[in-house]
Amino acid sequence: MAGQRWLSGSAIALAGCSVGSVTLPESEAAPAVTEPFTTELTQAEPESGAIAQSVGSIPAEDLDELAQMGVPIVVPSALLAQAEYSGLVVVADDPYYQDYTLYYRMFSEDSALATCFQIEYSSGGFGGPLPMNQRAIAPLAIAAPGQDYFVYWTGDEPPSDDSPFPSNTVFSDWIEMPGVEGGYRLSSGLIETELVRACNPLDPDTAVALVESLEVLNP
Numbered sequence: 001m002a003g004q005r006w007l008s009g010s011a012i013a014l015a016g017c018s019v020g021s022v023t024l025p026e027s028e029a030a031p032a033v034t035e036p037f038t039t040e041l042t043q044a045e046p047e048s049g050a051i052a053q054s055v056g057s058i059p060a061e062d063l064d065e066l067a068q069m070g071v072p073i074v075v076p077s078a079l080l081a082q083a084e085y086s087g088l089v090v091v092a093d094d095p096y097y098q099d100y101t102l103y104y105r106m107f108s109e110d111s112a113l114a115t116c117f118q119i120e121y122s123s124g125g126f127g128g129p130l131p132m133n134q135r136a137i138a139p140l141a142i143a144a145p146g147q148d149y150f151v152y153w154t155g156d157e158p159p160s161d162d163s164p165f166p167s168n169t170v171f172s173d174w175i176e177m178p179g180v181e182g183g184y185r186l187s188s189g190l191i192e193t194e195l196v197r198a199c200n201p202l203d204p205d206t207a208v209a210l211v212e213s214l215e216v217l218n219p
Contacts, residue, residue, distance in 0.1 A: 078213035116199035123182035
């Protein structure tokens with residue numbers, strides 16, 4: 001099983017880091033989180049070797065910044081029809097450590113809130129506790145052979161010494177790709193920034209489907 005990277009504190013992704021670029025959503029109130037939103041995933045058709053529609057129109061300047069990191073850009077090739085790309089955070093000022101986070105938002109007529117998730121890359125620093133709930137992921141096209149990966153989630157219970165994660169959090173193992181230092185994962189409800197303000201978390205079924213669809217983007 002791949003290890004986990006656990007960073008304590010409320011600003012899990014950004015504590016002590018510099019931000020390369022951030023695209024903020026429109027300002028909105030932060031009502032109470034409702035039930036996780038579920039809907040059917042759709043498979044995007046590749047265009048000219050790129051998973052053009054699946055990435056939710058990542059701007060060219062963000063793709064350029066990601067390309068400068070020198071690691072593959074991993075995106076879900078199956079996305080909800082209502083999903084859209086909403087921003088990028090890059091940490092690349094440390095010669096021994098770098099990461100990026102792609103932010104996505106999904107919308108439903110049944111909820112006033114968006115459902116948000118992230119695709120993360122980190123060059124290292126894995127390890128830490130895991131929630132009790134878990135589900136195995138089917139073998140992944142991007143992963144090294146012989147590795148077993150899981151999606152983990154928490155329920156409505158508040159954080160505790162046994163489970164320090166926020167309520168209604170879901171995330172995958174860090175997925176290792178042959179020839180690439182570090183790993184990739186999906187998360188939802190784990191990161192606290194303006195980019196996920198007033199968001200519902202993913203449900204575990206949708207999280208598993210998204211992780212199983214991860215592919216390398218060739219812009």
